[in-house]
Amino acid sequence: MMLKEERHTAHAVAFSIEIPQKTTTEPQIKKRLEADAIAAKAPNLTLEQIRDKLEKADIKRKQKLDQSGSLNRKDRERSKKVNERKDSFYQERERRLKGKLQNLLPQAE
Numbered sequence: 001m002m003l004k005e006e007r008h009t010a011h012a013v014a015f016s017i018e019i020p021q022k023t024t025t026e027p028q029i030k031k032r033l034e035a036d037a038i039a040a041k042a043p044n045l046t047l048e049q050i051r052d053k054l055e056k057a058d059i060k061r062k063q064k065l066d067q068s069g070s071l072n073r074k075d076r077e078r079s080k081k082v083n084e085r086k087d088s089f090y091q092e093r094e095r096r097l098k099g100k101l102q103n104l105l106p107q108a109e
Helices: 028-041 047-108
Strands: none
Touching: none
């Protein structure tokens, strides 16, 4: 849709808006970045701090392994059940076909 008439003005158009001053709460990202910067400037890590970090990482790793292990177990159980159903299906089919074949062989002779 096109405007049929354009309006021009010789006067400048201005809008006044209020910009709020700095808020009192700082964003979480800014706090985290500042904390990381301060931590990076820390000259020495103690052996105890390193051990604590390693222990925390080990706990997280074990939790992930436990979680993924339980998922793997469930998947294995499901696939085992599926395989059992397939096997029983094929065994039943083979039994029926043998029965039909035994019924047809005497008739063919």
